[in-house]
Amino acid sequence: MLARLAPTPSGFLHAGNLDNFRRTQAVARDASALLALRIDDADATRYRREYVDHVFEVLDGLGIAWDVGPRSTEEFESAWSQRHRTAEYRHRVGDLRDSPVETYACTCSRSDLAGVPTGGCPGGCRHHGGPLVPGVSALRVHVPVGTVVAVGGHEVRLDEELGDFVVWRRDDLPAYQWVSILEDERLGTTHIVRGQDLIASSAAQVFLARALGITSVVDATYVHHPLILDGQGRKLSKSTLGREGVTS
Numbered sequence: 001m002l003a004r005l006a007p008t009p010s011g012f013l014h015a016g017n018l019d020n021f022r023r024t025q026a027v028a029r030d031a032s033a034l035l036a037l038r039i040d041d042a043d044a045t046r047y048r049r050e051y052v053d054h055v056f057e058v059l060d061g062l063g064i065a066w067d068v069g070p071r072s073t074e075e076f077e078s079a080w081s082q083r084h085r086t087a088e089y090r091h092r093v094g095d096l097r098d099s100p101v102e103t104y105a106c107t108c109s110r111s112d113l114a115g116v117p118t119g120g121c122p123g124g125c126r127h128h129g130g131p132l133v134p135g136v137s138a139l140r141v142h143v144p145v146g147t148v149v150a151v152g153g154h155e156v157r158l159d160e161e162l163g164d165f166v167v168w169r170r171d172d173l174p175a176y177q178w179v180s181i182l183e184d185e186r187l188g189t190t191h192i193v194r195g196q197d198l199i200a201s202s203a204a205q206v207f208l209a210r211a212l213g214i215t216s217v218v219d220a221t222y223v224h225h226p227l228i229l230d231g232q233g234r235k236l237s238k239s240t241l242g243r244e245g246v247t248s
């Protein structure tokens with residue numbers, strides 16, 4: 001069994017990330033599971049080495065030890081970075097064509113998408129059958145109306161919560177949902193611990209994993225915990241300015 005810490009190096013960590021690390025460690029300990037460090041840099045377009053340095057500093061400060069994963073920023077960049085596997089993620093997109101899910105290339109611009117509450121495609125691209133072209137289109141998975149996914153004790157109406165979600169981005173990088181499924185399959189993750197803001201993401205991943213026959217991701221134990229909020233009741237977000245968010 002295995003649980004993973006999965007920070008994204010697109011900013012310095014904040015108190016919410018630290019809380020997630022502690023909760024993940026507790027879940028792993030209670031389940032006698034191994035703990036892995038998985039740094040999700042596949043689509044981190046704001047990547048900076050300092051953000052990875054910070055992950056190691058924070059884990060050291062919290063006294064959290066892990067069994068699988070890089071031990072330093074140098075080791076991460078040379079041997080563990082997901083950027084080394086972009087071609088593999090791209091190759092696996094081919095699996096979707098043989099699966100029951102329907103995919104389509106979406107050319108809608110960011111401004112077209114702004115008015116769509118679920119982030120789905122507003123332009124009817126699904127019916128146009130256009131090609132996937134880097135810099136021009138993103139690959140979306142169609143979520144039929146009425147799709148319900150049970151995950152972590154929640155029943156998620158995926159079409160309403162997320163809509164047709166992206167698996168391959170317009171900038172020719174794999175989307176978070178796609179990388180997360182393939183990396184959890186690779187690691188053999190059995191326990192996935194996330195904030196409650198990611199319940200719909202978990203549902204999307206179970207939806208896709210089921211269609212692809214990735215049973216380990218379908219059968220994993222999902223724990224969604226409350227978020228730490230700021231003084232205005234908003235969820236904390238990554239700071240790209242400094243490390244002041246992690247003094248607690």
Ligand SMILES: [Zn+2]
Pocket residue numbers: 105106107108121122123124125126
């Ligand atoms: Zn579209």
